[in-house]
Amino acid sequence: QSALTQPASVSGSPGQSITISCTGTSSDVGNYNLVSWYQQHPGKPPQLMIYEGSKRPSGVSNRFAGSKSANTASLTISGLQAEDEADYYCCSYAGSSTWVFGGGTKLTVL
Amino acid sequence: QVQLQESGPGLVKPSETLSLTCTLSGGSFSSYYWNWVRQPPGKGLEWIGYIYYGGSTNSNPSLKSRVTISIDRSRNQFSLQLSSVTAADTAVYYCAREGERSGFDYWGQGTLVTVSS
Numbered sequence: 001q002s003a004l005t006q007p008a009s010v011s012g013s014p015g016q017s018i019t020i021s022c023t024g025t026s027s028d029v030g031n032y033n034l035v036s037w038y039q040q041h042p043g044k045p046p047q048l049m050i051y052e053g054s055k056r057p058s059g060v061s062n063r064f065a066g067s068k069s070a071n072t073a074s075l076t077i078s079g080l081q082a083e084d085e086a087d088y089y090c091c092s093y094a095g096s097s098t099w100v101f102g103g104g105t106k107l108t109v110l
Numbered sequence: 111q112v113q114l115q116e117s118g119p120g121l122v123k124p125s126e127t128l129s130l131t132c133t134l135s136g137g138s139f140s141s142y143y144w145n146w147v148r149q150p151p152g153k154g155l156e157w158i159g160y161i162y163y164g165g166s167t168n169s170n171p172s173l174k175s176r177v178t179i180s181i182d183r184s185r186n187q188f189s190l191q192l193s194s195v196t197a198a199d200t201a202v203y204y205c206a207r208e209g210e211r212s213g214f215d216y217w218g219q220g221t222l223v224t225v226s227s
Binding site for chain 1: 145147154155156157160168170171172204206211212213214215217218219220
């Protein structure tokens with residue numbers, strides 16, 4: 001069970017859109033539609049932004065969207081805002097009642 | 111509103127057992143999975159394991175031999191024990207609720223545990 005692969009960092013200007021990728025294998029991301037995404041500000045616990053690949057919990061802005069193609073899941077943030085600057089983590093079900101996280105991506109809003 | 115709060119020693123000696131408790135308020139254990147996730151300083155998240163409200167457990171294969179998770183419904187608490195700790199186990203430990211494969215929707219604030227002599 002290896003960590004999912006995310007870019008270490010991404011950046012964008014206010015109002016722009018950015019996409020964070022999360023690459024796994026056919027044993028996790030590719031085999032289940034059970035990827036979730038988390039936003040984490042410094043010193044705070046993670047917050048669920050997307051679950052089951054593309055669903056948003058109540059209260060999460062529709063500027064956040066999740067998708068998947070083969071073994072890669074993606075999180076797209078549109079209309080980038082200063083408050084979106086944070087670390088983002090993907091997480092996938094990996095079978096046998098286990099979960100695996102990605103290494104995390106630092107989003108900088110320029 | 112569901113709230114989770116971790117508690118336990120902030121310093122553990124190498125080779126000893128790390129013990130943490132998560133207290134649930136504002137909700138029920140029923141129909142959910144109750145997880146532990148950790149984050150070494152400056153690093154990413156690592157799933158440790160869960161206990162289902164019915165009592166079944168599972169854990170990360172890389173930690174399985176050292177992890178014990180238990181639940182005390184009368185006290186609204188679930189606990190983590192991690193044995194034979196080393197400096198590599200130094201991390202912020204979070205407890206989190208998970209619905210049926212629907213992501214970790216409630217988290218505690220986290221507690222830093224340092225392994226050092």
